[in-house]
Amino acid sequence: MSEWREYRLSEVIEKFIDYRGKTPTKTAHGIPLITAKIVKEGKILEANEFIAEKDYDSWMTRGLPEINDVVLTTEAPLGEVALIKDKKVALAQRIITLRGKKEKIDNVFLKYYFQSKDGQHELQSRASGTTVFGIKSSVLQEVPILLPPLAEQKAIAGVLSALDDKIDLLHRQNKTLEAMAEALFRQWFVVEAEESWEEGSILDLIELVGGGTPKTEVAEYWNGNIGWLSGGDITDNHKSFVINSSKNISEMGLNNSSAKILPENSLVISARGTVGKFCILSQPMAFSQSNYGIIPNNSKNYFFTYLLLNYAIEELKSSAYGSVFDTITTTTFRDLNVSLPPKDEITLFEKSIVGNFIKMKANCFQIRSLEKLRDTLLPKLMSGEVRVEM
Incomplete structure (x- = not known):
């Protein structure tokens, strides 16, 4: 030093x-x-x-x-x-x-x-x-x-910049993979939609699941090993996969509330306040009552469901209502009409784009690992606790 x-x-x-x-x-x-x-x-x-x-x-x-x-x-x-x-x-x-x-x-x-x-x-x-x-x-x-001396400053900045550059590269790769999947969705289900396909409610294709919040005053209900999403965990910067939550609940909290665990690749959408923010669960998680869980109706076509919601989200948000804060309800979803492709067409599409989302999820986990490494190194490098060879 x-x-x-x-x-x-x-x-x-x-x-x-x-x-x-x-x-x-x-x-x-x-x-x-x-x-x-x-x-x-x-x-x-x-x-x-x-x-x-x-x-x-x-x-x-x-x-x-x-x-x-x-x-x-x-x-x-x-x-x-x-x-x-x-x-x-x-x-x-x-x-x-x-x-x-x-x-x-x-x-x-x-x-x-x-x-x-x-x-x-x-x-x-x-x-x-x-x-x-x-x-x-x-x-x-x-x-x-x-x-430190200027040369060491540049070496430290180089280490941290290399991590941030890799993180940025993975984010850009995910944007490209998602854009490709979105373009394919539009091609299959908008541009080349068959006239014979019926129109119906989006609830013909998805199922809504209500969330729940364990009592905050009961300490045993919290800090367990079950991820629990609140509205603040779903941000515009994490539209696709959410890797972890800011709070966890326990088995006791789950069993003594209306909270439910959704399977991996399910969706969660904010239903009150800033409505319409949504994400894919990278692993099974529970969620608060201010959100809805969304799963495919009688299928495992999770990524088709994500792209369908992404396509319809602006219309859904425009239908939100409320005197104090915006809200979307089961009725909001029921009144949203979409084209209803045959199930085998949806399944075939799911197979064509699942690789994009598997890669995106892997990238998200790598991003989290790199961010943890950067955040661990940052104070050590800035204080001189860890030195960089020049």
């Missing part, structure tokens, strides 16, 4: 680009606008807000971003961080863009520092505010950072 040295952030950062206090005129398309809402889990997600190209020069007067600059959210939420990968982007409020002095700090290392427990602690401990917790630019500049 004698080679490591502590600096203030202002000593190693060449550029602090801060657009707080300004609000750009937004358009439906144009230059992507990086907002705090799309900086998540070390990445910049696809932009959903833009500014007009003609406004770019007049807006970006406080500094232009460069590739591998670090963007850091300063409030709502505080501490999300990512690297800029496209130079032609606009910067919004609630983020500060950092560019390190090349002779002192590696930008990729800086990103991982702020993702580490130590980096997050330094930010959170300096946050202020009554309604929204945030950090001021002047305070951020005084944040301490412990740095």
